[in-house]
Amino acid sequence: xxxxxxxxxxxxxxxxxxxxxxxRHRNAKIWQIIFYxxxxxxxxxxxxxxxxxxxxxxxxxxxxxxxxxDSLSTRPLEELNDAELAGIIREKLRPNRVKTIERAGALExxxxxxxxxxxxxxxxxPEVIRSFTxxxxxxxxxxxxxxxxxxYPGAEMxxxxxxxxxxxxxxxxxxxxxxxxxxxxxxxxxxxxxxxSIAFPLGVGAAIYLEEYAVHESRINRFIQTNIDxxxxxxxxxxxxxxxxxxxxxxxTFTSGAFFGVxxxxxxxxxxxxxxxxxxxxxxxxxxxxxxxIRAVPNSLRQAAFGLGATKWQTVWYHVLPYAMPGILTGTIxxxxxxxxxxxxxxxxxxxxxxxADPSGPFSNFTALPIQIYNWTTRPQDAFRNIAAAAILVLLxxxxxxxxxxxxxxxxxxxxx
Amino acid sequence: MTENNHYAIExxxxxxxxxxxxxVRDVNxxxxxxxxxxxxxxxxxxxxxxxxxxxxxxxxxxSSRVDGEIRYHGKNIYAPDVxxxxxxxxxxxxxQKPNPFPKTIYENVAWGAxxxxxxxxxxxxxxxxxxxxxxxxxxxDDLKKSALALSGGQQQRLCIARALAVKPEIIxxxxxxxxxxxxxxxxxxxxxxxxxxxxxxxxxTHNMQQAARASDFxxxxxxxxxxxxxxxxxxxxxxxxxRPKDQRTEDYITGRFG
Numbered sequence: 001x002x003x004x005x006x007x008x009x010x011x012x013x014x015x016x017x018x019x020x021x022x023x024r025h026r027n028a029k030i031w032q033i034i035f036y037x038x039x040x041x042x043x044x045x046x047x048x049x050x051x052x053x054x055x056x057x058x059x060x061x062x063x064x065x066x067x068x069x070d071s072l073s074t075r076p077l078e079e080l081n082d083a084e085l086a087g088i089i090r091e092k093l094r095p096n097r098v099k100t101i102e103r104a105g106a107l108e109x110x111x112x113x114x115x116x117x118x119x120x121x122x123x124x125x126p127e128v129i130r131s132f133t134x135x136x137x138x139x140x141x142x143x144x145x146x147x148x149x150x151x152y153p154g155a156e157m158x159x160x161x162x163x164x165x166x167x168x169x170x171x172x173x174x175x176x177x178x179x180x181x182x183x184x185x186x187x188x189x190x191x192x193x194x195x196x197s198i199a200f201p202l203g204v205g206a207a208i209y210l211e212e213y214a215v216h217e218s219r220i221n222r223f224i225q226t227n228i229d230x231x232x233x234x235x236x237x238x239x240x241x242x243x244x245x246x247x248x249x250x251x252x253t254f255t256s257g258a259f260f261g262v263x264x265x266x267x268x269x270x271x272x273x274x275x276x277x278x279x280x281x282x283x284x285x286x287x288x289x290x291x292x293x294i295r296a297v298p299n300s301l302r303q304a305a306f307g308l309g310a311t312k313w314q315t316v317w318y319h320v321l322p323y324a325m326p327g328i329l330t331g332t333i334x335x336x337x338x339x340x341x342x343x344x345x346x347x348x349x350x351x352x353x354x355x356x357a358d359p360s361g362p363f364s365n366f367t368a369l370p371i372q373i374y375n376w377t378t379r380p381q382d383a384f385r386n387i388a389a390a391a392i393l394v395l396l397x398x399x400x401x402x403x404x405x406x407x408x409x410x411x412x413x414x415x416x417x
Numbered sequence: 418m419t420e421n422n423h424y425a426i427e428x429x430x431x432x433x434x435x436x437x438x439x440x441v442r443d444v445n446x447x448x449x450x451x452x453x454x455x456x457x458x459x460x461x462x463x464x465x466x467x468x469x470x471x472x473x474x475x476x477x478x479x480s481s482r483v484d485g486e487i488r489y490h491g492k493n494i495y496a497p498d499v500x501x502x503x504x505x506x507x508x509x510x511x512x513q514k515p516n517p518f519p520k521t522i523y524e525n526v527a528w529g530a531x532x533x534x535x536x537x538x539x540x541x542x543x544x545x546x547x548x549x550x551x552x553x554x555x556x557x558d559d560l561k562k563s564a565l566a567l568s569g570g571q572q573q574r575l576c577i578a579r580a581l582a583v584k585p586e587i588i589x590x591x592x593x594x595x596x597x598x599x600x601x602x603x604x605x606x607x608x609x610x611x612x613x614x615x616x617x618x619x620x621x622t623h624n625m626q627q628a629a630r631a632s633d634f635x636x637x638x639x640x641x642x643x644x645x646x647x648x649x650x651x652x653x654x655x656x657x658x659x660r661p662k663d664q665r666t667e668d669y670i671t672g673r674f675g
Contacts, residue, residue, distance in 0.1 A: 215479065300516035303474065304576070308529035308583055309506025318528065319518060 051135075053396075056389030057162050059137040062148045062155040066125040067092070077119065082108055085115040092123045121178060128177055128383045129155060162390035171356040172372070176383035181391050183355045184372040185398065187271070188340060190359045191368055192402070194275025195282065195339050196332070202279070203286030203335075204321075204328060210287070211294040212316055232284035240345030243277030248349055257363030265363060269350030272362040277349050278342065282335035289331020293324040322413070329410040333403050340399055343370040369395045425450045425489070425587055425617040426471055426508075432484035433466050433475065439645040440466050444485075446636060446651060448587075453609055453618045455628035455654065458638030459669070463646025464621045467638070468589050471619065472508035473501040506533055508587040509580035514596050515572035517564035517579070522547075522556050525564045525575055529583040542582060550578035551608050570601025574608065581612075588612065590620040594627065606631045625670055629658045637666045 069077050072088050080088075086107040090098055101118065104110065120126065129152055132144050137159065148157050170180030206228075214221040252268030253259045255276070297320050305315040346368055353375040355367045369391060376388035426448040433441040441463035448454050456464040466475065473494060475481040486493045494504050517525050526546050527539045535542065543560065547553040552574045556567070564575055573593055580588055590609075594602040602624075609618055609631055622628050628635050635658070636651040650657060650666045661667045 217479070298516075300512060300514060301518065303477075303510075303512060304516045304518065304579075306474065306477070307472070307505060307510035307512070308532070308579065309502055309509075310529070310532050311502050314532050318532070323519065 053389050053392050055133045055135055056386050057393055058134045059160065059386075060132045060141075060144050060148075061128045061158055061160045061383075062130040062152045063126045063158055064129050064152065064155045066127070067123055069124050072119070072123070077116070077124075082112055082115060085112070085119055088123065089115065089118055097122070126177065127175075128160075131160070131383055131386050162386045163393050167387070167390055168394070171358075172354055172367075173356075174354075176376075176379075176381055176387050179376075179387055181369065181372060181394055183358060184367050184369045184391070185394060187355070187359050187366045188368040188370075188395075188398065190271055191275050191278060191366065192336060192340055194271065194362065195278040196336060198276065198279035199282050199286055199335070200332060203283050203332075204290050206283075206287045207290030207294055207328075208316060208321075211291050212312065212320065228284050228287050232288055234284075235344075236281055236342050237344040237348060239277055239281040240348030242280065243273060243345060243349045247273040247276045255363075260363075262363045267350070269352075269365065270363045271359055271366040274346055274349050274351065274366050274368075275362070277345050278339045281342065281345060282339050285335040285338065286331055289334065290324070290328045293327025293331065294320060296327060297323045325413045326410045329406055329413065333406040333410075336406070337399060337403060340402065341370055341395070343368075343374050346371055347374075369398070423450060424448060426619075427488040428467070428471075428486070429488070430485035431467070431470065431487065433463065433470055434480075434482045434484070435478065436480040439643075441470075442641065442645040442647050444646075444648045446648060448617060448619055449634060450617050451613060451615070452633040453613050453620065453631060454634040454636065455632035456619065456621045456636045456638060457623075457625060457628050457669075458646070459640065460623075461644070461646075462638040462640050464636075464638045465591055466646065468591055468619060468621050469510075471587070471589055472505045472510055474505070474510065476501055506583055507585050508589060509583060509585035511573070511576050511580055511588065511590045511593045513592040515569055515576055517567070517572050517575050519563065519565055521561050522564050522567070522575060523560040525579050526582045529579055533583050535583075546578045546582045549581055549612070550574045551604065551611070552578055568601070570597050570604060573597060573601070573605060577605075577608065577612075581616075585616070587617040587619065590618065592621055592623060595623060602627070625658075629654060637661075637663075637669065639665055639669065 072092070073080060073084065077085075089101075089107060093101075098107070101107065101110075107115065130148070136144055145157065148155055167180045168185065169182055170178065171183040173179040210221065210225065210228075214224075216222075247255050248268035255268040255270055255273040256262070256265040257270065257272075258265040301319050301323060302315055305319050310318070346366075351371045352365045352367045353371060355365055357364075359366060373388050373391045373395065376384045376391065379385075424447045426446075428444055428446045431441060431444040431446070432439060444467060446467070456468060458464050469475045470483055470487060471494075475483065483495050487495060489504070489508070492499065494501075518528065520528070523539075523543055526543045530542055531539070544553060544557075547556065552571060555571060556562075556575075559566075564572065567575060573596075577588070577593075594605055597605065606627065609620070612618060613633075620628075620632065632654045634652065635654045637649045637657065638646050639649050641647050650661060650663045652662075657666060658670055661670065667673075
């Protein structure tokens, strides 16, 4: 048993130790505060981003109608039947325009929704003359009311969600009130589909070759590896220029579809070219991530398979790939998230900014959500910025849902093990 | 044909190199058929290297090179026209750490047979093999469960079952009990005894009691001055442990080594 009273030397040792310990704890505390602060700053930035977008996407608007809907009929427009709406259209629109509309069938047969739409869009022609932000609408409602009453006496006040079902269903238009993102959303999805179906097999294949088959020490493989690592950091616009030179120009016979006998195939500025360019763009990221995942497969697993008389391919296919698949999918999620938000290479490859027809296949013209957003933010009218904000919400939501699908897939793979 | 029915594997003038380093020098070793042969020796003496040379698992170490001959059924397995996959199918292996596939118990056993072209009744094969590995009674209700849920000793017996399922002639065991407790170790040793009736077993072990208990023949390896492994003595286990001919063997088995 050691006696409790301490000698003088022990006491000094104790205080020295305690001082040292105190210093260590203080250091740890300081670092902890720094990490805490950086997390907090990141959250603040993220919140600011989301608030800014929401601020623009929703809010009060002042609407002015070219023709007062009450002057068209004695009853409110919503209560009219098909025949009455058709009558209004015949009366108010020029005969030529009516003829054009009737190409799709007699007015009465086009259905209530379509007729109502024509009346609103071509006769009433509501125009947003002023839009207010969400924060203004919520916190300064009376100020908004007074402003509209004072400055726009003929206007009506209405709360508008710029992100609505109509916005998702209609294509691009020259007026912000009528424009939607249908073409852009379909274009983005189509593009991602092409990109994944090209980049995923190529990337995983290259990773398998580099990790399982290639001789690591050989000079040519080290050269390939270094190049892949560097390509992952090349700016995306350079891939765009590559895509323009190779896919759009040099291989235009193939990418335009002329080679496959597609009618009206003239330029290589097609969905296919864009998809190929995007695939090139994410390929290095995909390869590096897949390599990491394959490298993480324990060697004992390979040896177990080889010890049973499995060939290299059987070992890779039945054991290495399933084991690495969750990691490979995580890498693919990251790569696809990057691709879906890319704008620069698409502009270079020749994305259309005004497209109303749905993409019909790999050889059609294309546009994508980021292109549409970029285009809208450069327009002078105020309301275009509102729909740009709404389109950003659409982009974020589609990105998150794509990721959710990939994460579900990944979890299924992990569970099987 | 110079095949001697007595021997399962004949190694002659075997030299194994890693790059310029000679890991094993001039080994002549004839393994008796349907017996258990133990290879003992200090760490780094090349006993695992020799074991892995018997089914060409060293092929995966790029710098490794084998000189001399290892004859199996009278044919050198390092001859250029021999397919290493075929060799490994006939000479199975159980590793130091239990390494079942991250799949079901059933899949672990059936997979090896299936990829080697087995087209019979998998259920029967799995039951028969698990019985042979003395594991059937413990897992028969859990065949669809993950093999990783088994205990270490069970996993190692599953790995033995997996090796048996492809119907090899020889089973190589590389310190199969080093990660197991004494009870699981005894189970594996009993199992080896049973298997020796139908298979030739070669086991590398650090545990001298194990070699003395479980094997029929023992080869003692040690390192030469330049760290190259060499075989000092090879003979019946009883003789090696009671009347060793070489002083170095005696030093090692009595614990006076180093």
